[in-house]
Amino acid sequence: MPTPTLTQTLVIALIQAILVVIFIFVIVPLTIYAERKVLGHIQLRLGATRIAGTHTGLTGLVNRSMWKLGKVPVLAYWRGIPMLVGDILKMILKEDVRPTKADRFVFFLAPSLSFVAAVMAFAAVSFVPGTFFTFPKWVPLVGGLPLSGGMADVNVGLLWILGIASVGVYGIVLAGWASNSKYPLLGSLRSGAQIVSYEVPLTLSLLAPVLMSGSLQFSHMATTMATGLPFWGIVPQMLGFLVYFTCGFAETNRLPFDMPEAENELVAGFHTEYSGMKFGFFYLGEYINMAVVSALAAGFFLGGPWLLPFGLQGLVNPYLPAWLGQPCALFFVVKIVLLLFVFIWVRGTIPRYRYDQIMAVAWKYLIPLALVNLLLAAMVRYLAV
Amino acid sequence: MSSPATPFIPLLILLLLALAVGIGILWVSGWLLPRFLKPSNPQQAKLTPYECGVPLFQGSARQRYGVKFYLVAMLFILFDVEAAFLLPWAVQFKSNLATFWVMIAFVATLLVGYVYVWGKGALEWER
Numbered sequence: 001m002p003t004p005t006l007t008q009t010l011v012i013a014l015i016q017a018i019l020v021v022i023f024i025f026v027i028v029p030l031t032i033y034a035e036r037k038v039l040g041h042i043q044l045r046l047g048a049t050r051i052a053g054t055h056t057g058l059t060g061l062v063n064r065s066m067w068k069l070g071k072v073p074v075l076a077y078w079r080g081i082p083m084l085v086g087d088i089l090k091m092i093l094k095e096d097v098r099p100t101k102a103d104r105f106v107f108f109l110a111p112s113l114s115f116v117a118a119v120m121a122f123a124a125v126s127f128v129p130g131t132f133f134t135f136p137k138w139v140p141l142v143g144g145l146p147l148s149g150g151m152a153d154v155n156v157g158l159l160w161i162l163g164i165a166s167v168g169v170y171g172i173v174l175a176g177w178a179s180n181s182k183y184p185l186l187g188s189l190r191s192g193a194q195i196v197s198y199e200v201p202l203t204l205s206l207l208a209p210v211l212m213s214g215s216l217q218f219s220h221m222a223t224t225m226a227t228g229l230p231f232w233g234i235v236p237q238m239l240g241f242l243v244y245f246t247c248g249f250a251e252t253n254r255l256p257f258d259m260p261e262a263e264n265e266l267v268a269g270f271h272t273e274y275s276g277m278k279f280g281f282f283y284l285g286e287y288i289n290m291a292v293v294s295a296l297a298a299g300f301f302l303g304g305p306w307l308l309p310f311g312l313q314g315l316v317n318p319y320l321p322a323w324l325g326q327p328c329a330l331f332f333v334v335k336i337v338l339l340l341f342v343f344i345w346v347r348g349t350i351p352r353y354r355y356d357q358i359m360a361v362a363w364k365y366l367i368p369l370a371l372v373n374l375l376l377a378a379m380v381r382y383l384a385v
Numbered sequence: 386m387s388s389p390a391t392p393f394i395p396l397l398i399l400l401l402l403a404l405a406v407g408i409g410i411l412w413v414s415g416w417l418l419p420r421f422l423k424p425s426n427p428q429q430a431k432l433t434p435y436e437c438g439v440p441l442f443q444g445s446a447r448q449r450y451g452v453k454f455y456l457v458a459m460l461f462i463l464f465d466v467e468a469a470f471l472l473p474w475a476v477q478f479k480s481n482l483a484t485f486w487v488m489i490a491f492v493a494t495l496l497v498g499y500v501y502v503w504g505k506g507a508l509e510w511e512r
Contacts, residue, residue, distance in 0.1 A: 181434030277414035356510030
């Protein structure tokens with residue numbers, strides 16, 4: 001295999017970056033769509049499960065023209081799509097209101113920061129260890145070179161993800177401060193304190209996979225946790241997975257712990273004063289963070305890109321299809337999607353905690369549990385390896 | 386073309402791309418689209434801070450707030466530094482019983498502080 005030159009490295013990196021951004025901009029609207037539909041079915045909300053457009057306007061055009069062609073309109077099959085499109089259009093086209101007292105630069109900086117931080121955290125996630133695909137020979141400049149399965153599978157990947165995820169807190173705190181309004185300020189302080197509190201058990205619970213694999217590189221950790229152990233990571237690390245996923249809910253401000261949406265106390269939390277695309281960036285950042293949390297959980301606890309659990313990959317014999325034992329980016333994405341479904345499911349079923357309960361859960365229960373889990377992991381590692 | 390910094394090149398590229406995408410979208414929706422499509426109808430009441438419909442009570446929101454949040458931040462730094470010290474240990478831990486006991490001693494020392502903080506009531510949100 002030829003060693004790539006600097007130009008080729010840069011071009012491949014650019015292609016990877018574009019792929020990551022495309023992946024994000026595909027999975028986020030799909031998650032929003034799925035969230036509306038699933039919540040609609042769980043809580044009997046009538047809109048998202050029924051709406052198929054109208055007789056007038058854009059959706060009416062689609063419906064009428066498809067009836068004319070003698071076909072049942074596509075909007076009748078994919079109910080809720082007009083709602084998603086309306087959401088996105090409204091986000092882009094709504095008037096941008098900036099209160100006169102707001103700090104102009106920081107008011108603009110905060111949503112960009114939370115969006116960029118969320119995207120950057122996705123960079124260290126490796127979808128499949130090794131090569132994703134090799135460019136065909138006819139491609140100019142980069143033909144014959146491999147595209148690795150991770151965007152930047154750096155040797156401090158987990159540290160990078162944790163560090164960049166912490167930058168997201170700045171987006172929230174700055175948004176509250178820049179608005180120069182009381183509800184956003186209180187909301188951002190509460191969200192900031194909550195995220196900061198849950199960061200400790202989050203890091204402690206992620207230490208267990210680090211300890212069991214002896215590395216911080218995402219692909220190496222996923223490989224070890226999926227194939228190096230007799231089981232998937234979730235079997236010896238059930239406690240760690242539960243602690244991690246609970247913290248994941250709190251870190252992304254999702255429903256049992258969603259302070260920003262505690263309407264009865266804080267109006268809308270830190271993004272009360274935001275509208276239009278600036279609000280949309282907070283929305284995007286939240287969903288990207290959900291995908292990152294799911295990706296870490298899928299990689300470390302649910303066997304990453306491997307399909308077969310319990311070390312059965314080694315037992316695949318020539319009579320079985322070969323892909324059963326091979327890592328595949330598709331399996332990884334399916335696991336991410338399943339975990340995103342769990343996020344939505346929990347939102348539909350579990351009511352919100354009170355604020356003092358949220359803080360008590362983090363400091364009094366999750367930190368001791370995470371430390372016990374770490375001890376457990378050290379014992380497993382000591383006895384098993 | 387291989388140095389220890391090579392794997393970090395994509396991160397730099399992604400940072401630039403994410404900044405470009407972010408600022409681009411904000412520019413299009415904040416400057417370009419208002420010229421053509423978006424409504425722009427600023428009114429004085431619309432531009433005041435949101436107060437649930439009540440007339441503005443105090444001019445500025447930049448006032449003092451609960452010391453509780455500072456306490457949480459300080460505790461966070463303590464325990465996050467603990468986690469940061471645990472990270473290199475976790476990477477290097479290879480069935481090494483000696484480092485295991487060292488780390489138990491370290492965590493136990495911190496747990497004394499944890500119990501003290503709990504006993505003082507710093508973990509209770511309302512007292």
